[in-house]
Amino acid sequence: MMNVHSEEVWSTVVTIESDLDGFSYEKQIQFLHLIDRIFSTFIPESEVSKLRAGQIQISQCHQLLQEVWQECHFAKEITDGAFDPWAVDGGFDPSGYVKGWAADQICDQLEAVGAKQIQVNAGGDIALRGGSSEYTPWQIGVAHPENTELVSKIYSIHSGAIATSGTYERGNHIIDPQTKSIAVGSRSATVVGENAGLADALATALVVAGRDGAHWFSKPELASYSCWVVDRHEDTLWEISRT
DSSP: OOEEEEEEETTEEEEEEESOTTOOOHHHHHHHHHHHHHHOSSOTTSHHHHHHTTSSOGGGSOHHHHHHHHHHHHHHHHTTTSSOTTSSTTSOOTHHHHHHHHHHHHHHHHHHTTOSSEEEEETTEEEEESOSBTTBOEEEEEEOSSOTTSEEEEEEESSEEEEEEEHHHHTTOOBOTTTOSBOOSEEEEEEEESOHHHHHHHHHHHHHHGGGGGGGGGSGGGTTOEEEEEESSSSOEEEEOOO
16 A cells, blocks of 8 residues: 655645655655745745845855756756746746656655655646556546546656646746746646656746747657647647657
């Protein structure tokens, strides 16, 4: 039987599941709250809030924040600026990256202490290791963009990550960094790949760019990534799959 723990943090719920029988997840819970104290834009004393206010420079920040800063630069570059955490009101906001990134970090921590099967769901950004059993991949459903009670697609993933962004889950909160208006590229975008933080950033960027983002997946850095996208104004969809 899998060992499951859910923690309310970051204004969402993070669920940790692994085959470590009786494991307390104490270190992982502490890590989740550390991430909140570093990255939350709602905590005035967080390092991100101080960075946004100009009270400190990135070189003075926690090593984890510096790491995410650099990875966000890569995500911005690979998406031609469709993902840009520096373009939001108030300054740098890595919320569209850090949940998935933290889920990967927890998976790595649990692997280091002997876990073989791991699923970390950080508010819908999911990092996976080892399948639901040694020979069975995890089955992850993608919600229909118009009715979240329905499943539109199911992915079988042994190890990796999956993230979905869309107007149905964040309303008008996904903003086009270039126009500063509500993103209109697509209604929903799901990305599967190796890195949960990057998958989250790519999914958000596809909601902004729509079909214009398809060419990103021809870049060598994204050779292992796939996507499934529902168009904004038509009852159509498109996908890029990897065999």
